[in-house]
Amino acid sequence: MAPIDSTKKVIEDFIEIYKTHPCLWQVKNKEYRDRDKKEAAYKLLVEKFREIEPDANKSEVARKISNLRSNVRKEKKKYEQSVKSGASADETNGGWSICKLPDKFGIGKTQVAEVLKNKEDILRRYNKNSTNEKSRKFQRNGPGELIDKIVLEWFNRVRNKNVPVSGPIIQAKALEVAREIERDDFKASNGWLESFKVRHNIVFKSICGESASTNLTIVNEWKSKISEIVTGYEPQNIFNANDTGLFYRALPDTFSYKGESRSGGKIAKERLTVLLCVSMSGEKLKPLVIGKSVKPRCFKGIDVSKLAVEWKANSKAWMTTHIMTDWLQRLDQQIKTQNRKILLFLDNATSHAHLSLDNVTLIFFPPNITSTSQPLDQGIIKNVKVFYRKFAL
Numbered sequence: 202m203a204p205i206d207s208t209k210k211v212i213e214d215f216i217e218i219y220k221t222h223p224c225l226w227q228v229k230n231k232e233y234r235d236r237d238k239k240e241a242a243y244k245l246l247v248e249k250f251r252e253i254e255p256d257a258n259k260s261e262v263a264r265k266i267s268n269l270r271s272n273v274r275k276e277k278k279k280y281e282q283s284v285k286s287g288a289s290a291d292e293t294n295g296g297w298s299i300c301k302l303p304d305k306f307g308i309g310k311t312q313v314a315e316v317l318k319n320k321e322d323i324l325r326r327y328n329k330n331s332t333n334e335k336s337r338k339f340q341r342n343g344p345g346e347l348i349d350k351i352v353l354e355w356f357n358r359v360r361n362k363n364v365p366v367s368g369p370i371i372q373a374k375a376l377e378v379a380r381e382i383e384r385d386d387f388k389a390s391n392g393w394l395e396s397f398k399v400r401h402n403i404v405f406k407s408i409c410g411e412s413a414s415t416n417l418t419i420v421n422e423w424k425s426k427i428s429e430i431v432t433g434y435e436p437q438n439i440f441n442a443n444d445t446g447l448f449y450r451a452l453p454d455t456f457s458y459k460g461e462s463r464s465g466g467k468i469a470k471e472r473l474t475v476l477l478c479v480s481m482s483g484e485k486l487k488p489l490v491i492g493k494s495v496k497p498r499c500f501k502g503i504d505v506s507k508l509a510v511e512w513k514a515n516s517k518a519w520m521t522t523h524i525m526t527d528w529l530q531r532l533d534q535q536i537k538t539q540n541r542k543i544l545l546f547l548d549n550a551t552s553h554a555h556l557s558l559d560n561v562t563l564i565f566f567p568p569n570i571t572s573t574s575q576p577l578d579q580g581i582i583k584n585v586k587v588f589y590r591k592f593a594l
Contacts, residue, residue, distance in 0.1 A: 442478035443577040533558040
């Protein structure tokens with residue numbers, strides 16, 4: 202497919218060829234009935250259009266012309282409507298005409314016409330929601346601004362170090378600064394805190410994940426070693442395995458109408474552990490699922506060995522060294538029957554046994570880099586959970 206810019210240029214040239222041949226569009230022109238000239242003009246248009254559509258013919262060109270003419274009529278109609286509403290008056294648009302505004306702001310004429318048509322309503326809503334500078338109590342060039350500046354500089358320093366900062370911590374820092382500059386009348390109230398956040402576009406966010414504890418130097422060193430580690434192995438023989446928790450009864454968040462009550466029961470915290478293993482080429486091994494019961498009631502009358510997953514159990518539904526060792530040994534036997542030798546990348550969890558196997562070579566990630574370096578953590582596990590939730594609902 203041709204790039205967007207080149208396609209746009211071809212269409213522009215296509216239109217210019219069409220405009221310079223009135224025999225195609227000017228009914229009152231005597232050339233309009235000249236078949237030879239029409240055929241010659243169509244031939245030029247077909248040749249131009251084939252630069253983006255190699256199989257184009259005369260009928261497709263005629264269809265393209267019809268579509269372009271239809272779009273022009275629609276735009277013209279919208280423009281005329283905007284003119285009737287007074288939206289195109291240059292004196293109300295800072296001296297810019299409706300034809301020049303799209304080029305100035307990089308938007309379509311239709312958008313410009315809509316904005317100008319609804320100009321009064323947009324301005325009314327803007328004035329209603331804007332902040333009245335006269336009503337603000339924040340003192341410019343005074344002690345309040347100095348406190349604000351010092352607290353903001355401190356906030357930037359601690360967040361650059363990835364230190365969590367809450368509202369009460371910001372308020373305590375502001376009071377400390379006020380005491381240092383002898384402003385005993387300053388109160389770091391909740392109102393001041395809200396104004397501080399609005400002024401500097403600060404929002405509250407929950408901190409999650411392991412990426413903040415990742416040492417980039419170790420990550421880069423590890424990445425430089427990978428090519429050497431995988432030397433001699435084809436992509437279909439390079440695997441990654443990782444276990445994750447699955448809250449299999451938890452319901453998703455929900456959309457609701459404004460003002461609607463969103464009360465509900467307690468969040469379901471029943472948990473399974475799922476071990477996933479995939480190859481670099483996309484081969485997926487049967488997942489290992491760990492529950493709390495060897496034979497749950499829901500498995501009544503079901504042959505567990507015929508499930509689409511391997512089922513194991515312990516009292517906490519956790520991965521253990523015993524379960525992991527058993528799985529690795531069975532995997533080694535499976536790979537051996539296929540006459541293959543594979544690399545298996547694992548994180549350094551304590552439950553992941555360090556074994557010496559015949560056909561499976563275990564490679565362990567360095568500590569605290571799995572969030573950025575382990576393939577399964579780059580969206581694969583997340584998508585498995587998304588699809589599980591979709592089918593469960």
